[in-house]
Amino acid sequence: MTQIYSLKRSENAWSLALRRLWRDPVGRFSLGVVMGYLVLVGMVLAGWLGARWNDPVAVNYAPPTWCATAANRVTLPAGEAWDRSSVIPLYGWTDPLEPLWSEARAAAQRIQPEPVSYRLTLFFGADKWGRDVGQKVLKGTQTSVWVGLVAAFLATFIGTVLGALAGYYGRGVDDLLNGFYGVLTSIPYLLLVFAVAAVFQQKGVGTLILILGLTGWTGVFRLVRAEYLKHRTREYVLAAGALGASHGRRVWVHILPNVSHVILVQFSQNLVGFIKSEVILSFLGFGVPVSSVSWGSMLNEAQNELILGKWWQLGVTTVAMAIFVTALSLLTDALRDALDPRLNS
Amino acid sequence: MSGLLFLVRRLGQALLTLLGVILLVFVLFNWVGGDPALILAGKMASAQDLANVRHQLGLDRPLWQQFLDFVGQVLRGDYGESWATHEPVSAIFRSRLGPSLTLLIPMLVLETLVAVTVALLVAALRGSWLDQGVRMVSTVAMSISLLVYIIVGQYVFAYLWGWFPVKGWGDSVLTNLRVYALLPVLLGLFVSVAPSIRLYRSFILEEIDQDFVRTARAKGLSETRILFVHVLRNAAIPIVTNVLMGLPGLLTGAFLLERFFAIPGIGREIILAVERSDFPLIKAITVYVAMATLAVNLLGDLCYRWLDPRVRLE
Numbered sequence: 001m002t003q004i005y006s007l008k009r010s011e012n013a014w015s016l017a018l019r020r021l022w023r024d025p026v027g028r029f030s031l032g033v034v035m036g037y038l039v040l041v042g043m044v045l046a047g048w049l050g051a052r053w054n055d056p057v058a059v060n061y062a063p064p065t066w067c068a069t070a071a072n073r074v075t076l077p078a079g080e081a082w083d084r085s086s087v088i089p090l091y092g093w094t095d096p097l098e099p100l101w102s103e104a105r106a107a108a109q110r111i112q113p114e115p116v117s118y119r120l121t122l123f124f125g126a127d128k129w130g131r132d133v134g135q136k137v138l139k140g141t142q143t144s145v146w147v148g149l150v151a152a153f154l155a156t157f158i159g160t161v162l163g164a165l166a167g168y169y170g171r172g173v174d175d176l177l178n179g180f181y182g183v184l185t186s187i188p189y190l191l192l193v194f195a196v197a198a199v200f201q202q203k204g205v206g207t208l209i210l211i212l213g214l215t216g217w218t219g220v221f222r223l224v225r226a227e228y229l230k231h232r233t234r235e236y237v238l239a240a241g242a243l244g245a246s247h248g249r250r251v252w253v254h255i256l257p258n259v260s261h262v263i264l265v266q267f268s269q270n271l272v273g274f275i276k277s278e279v280i281l282s283f284l285g286f287g288v289p290v291s292s293v294s295w296g297s298m299l300n301e302a303q304n305e306l307i308l309g310k311w312w313q314l315g316v317t318t319v320a321m322a323i324f325v326t327a328l329s330l331l332t333d334a335l336r337d338a339l340d341p342r343l344n345s
Numbered sequence: 346m347s348g349l350l351f352l353v354r355r356l357g358q359a360l361l362t363l364l365g366v367i368l369l370v371f372v373l374f375n376w377v378g379g380d381p382a383l384i385l386a387g388k389m390a391s392a393q394d395l396a397n398v399r400h401q402l403g404l405d406r407p408l409w410q411q412f413l414d415f416v417g418q419v420l421r422g423d424y425g426e427s428w429a430t431h432e433p434v435s436a437i438f439r440s441r442l443g444p445s446l447t448l449l450i451p452m453l454v455l456e457t458l459v460a461v462t463v464a465l466l467v468a469a470l471r472g473s474w475l476d477q478g479v480r481m482v483s484t485v486a487m488s489i490s491l492l493v494y495i496i497v498g499q500y501v502f503a504y505l506w507g508w509f510p511v512k513g514w515g516d517s518v519l520t521n522l523r524v525y526a527l528l529p530v531l532l533g534l535f536v537s538v539a540p541s542i543r544l545y546r547s548f549i550l551e552e553i554d555q556d557f558v559r560t561a562r563a564k565g566l567s568e569t570r571i572l573f574v575h576v577l578r579n580a581a582i583p584i585v586t587n588v589l590m591g592l593p594g595l596l597t598g599a600f601l602l603e604r605f606f607a608i609p610g611i612g613r614e615i616i617l618a619v620e621r622s623d624f625p626l627i628k629a630i631t632v633y634v635a636m637a638t639l640a641v642n643l644l645g646d647l648c649y650r651w652l653d654p655r656v657r658l659e
Binding site: 179180182183184186187188190191192194195196197198199201272276279280283284285286295296299302303306307314318321322324325326328329330 | 358361362363365366368369370373374377378384484485487488489490491492493496497500504600601604615616618619620622624627630631634635638639642
């Protein structure tokens with residue numbers, strides 16, 4: 001029997017795109033950097049890295065190692081501050097807290113606390129409370145990237161579902177959802193974020209994700225809706241309908257894979273935007289609570305430190321953020337090129 | 346479609362959207378936001394205090410009635426008193442508008458001029474090392490948080506070198522423009538110019554391969570004339586629309602500048618209001634800014650039709 005057609009399966013669109021991305025040196029490099037950051041985030045989440053960011057391990061504002069000269073450690077005797085009379089003038093009055101203090105002194109003598117040793121320099125320096133900026137930036141990277149990732153998932157999900165419904169069904173559904181889109185986009189993004197942040201009284205990573213995710217889906221919605229409008233009358237969808245596929249099946253099984261490249265690019269673009277917004281929100285104090293740390297809250301501390309000439313926290317945070325966001329932006333562009341079917345030839 | 350009919354339709358659409366904004370703001374602050382009496386009355390309030398506050402704010406009435414009240418407030422432009430300072434909200438808004446505009450208008454003008462010029466240059470030299478360089482630099486520059494530019498700029502230029510006042514604001518517009526707004530405007534320009542350059546470059550590149558450019562070249566016109574007269578005039582349409590539509594975005598960009606430089610504008614006010622949970626103020630500013638955005642968008646659409654006779658939207 002003569003073979004009249006090739007039995008070889010044509011290559012999957014995704015592996016083709018991945019190969020194209022890999023061939024582009026910028027794409028390869030940025031993918032590597034972004035993956036590296038994601039691994040780092042995973043390790044911090046697992047508690048292998050940056051877990052001790054909140055420990056005071058050095059003296060206040062210990063400078064980075066390379067610009068310090070002196071010895072590397074100082075040991076402070078424990079219990080030095082117990083005698084308060086030398087600190088607070090009592091003007092002849094008896095200290096009303098004296099009984100409590102003598103009790104505390106006695107307890108301290110019983111357990112004999114170890115002298116505490118602090119580092120005088122750290123590789124990345126220390127902040128106001130002697131916490132290691134290196135540890136903090138690891139933890140801060142995890143918070144910022146994690147918030148951005150989850151919020152981008154949420155926004156992409158909302159935008160995709162609503163966009164698919166509006167684009168596929170059209171008419172009333174489309175009018176309603178498009179009207180909602182019009183309402184949300186007529187409020188400038190940052191103002192909308194502030195308004196929603198004001199409403200959510202509870203601060204925290206979860207709230208932050210909700211704020212960003214609930215306000216940031218409009219871009220995904222617009223593009224996904226346009227794609228579905230285009231695809232719903234294509235032959236393959238009509239054919240699926242003729243074969244008896246339900247609307248749901250046509251929307252999610254037939255069309256969705258064909259617009260998924262748009263969704264992926266939007267996801268990565270949203271991630272960039274959300275990380276920037278998280279930084280602004282946390283900087284202003286509407287973001288992560290004080291018990292946590294993110295790039296934004298580090299920048300907030302860094303602003304006050306800079307006036308004292310302590311530039312290291314600002315520098316480290318800026319560089320950590322710039323590397324990730326640059327790589328992510330380049331990756332987004334490379335992804336768009338690699339996934340664009342029009343560039344196929 | 347005739348111009349008048351278009352105008353009426355777009356106006357109706359804008360009004361409908363505005364109604365949607367009012368509804369959204371109402372749902373956010375009167376329903377999602379929980380009971381504001383708990384914030385206002387404080388942690389030590391008795392049940393009677395809470396009930397009093399609720400009655401005073403009209404929160405004990407049915408939701409639909411509260412919504413109609415809010416619509417009435419928007420129509421009258423009277424949003425009641427600020428919860429924090431007990432000033433009338435509309436008075437706060439009016440007095441904060443001036444400083445914001447003093448910052449915004451120079452920023453908008455300078456930004457457009459710089460962005461268009463640079464975009465024309467890079468578009469003309471597309472593919473060269475300068476184009477590549479500008480693209481690379483603007484990608485990296487855009488990835489650094491604008492907070493860093495403001496922090497470092499304020500520290501270096503104002504605090505360290507003393508070229509500008511660190512912060513402050515005066516009463517005379519001229520002094521403000523000459524002294525206090527200078528550094529914020531320059532920083533705002535620096536922060537916002539990179540994305541605009543990228544966008545305008547793409548607008549110009551769309552025109553640069555068109556037939557009319559080839560014709561102009563065939564006629565023997567100089568490259569400068571082609572670029573600055575023929576290409577620019579055609580690329581101007583999306584650029585003008587974009588400048589108009591970007592106006593509300595610039596307003597929010599000015600939020601942070603106002604906060605850093607202690608400029609008593611709308612941006613600083615809204616950050617303060619979020620910090621103090623001053624709901625009436627946030628509601629008013631959101632509605633006002635949405636109104637401005639809708640108006641500007643409408644204006645942009647009209648400009649588009651007017652500038653480009655080929656365009657007859659819907």
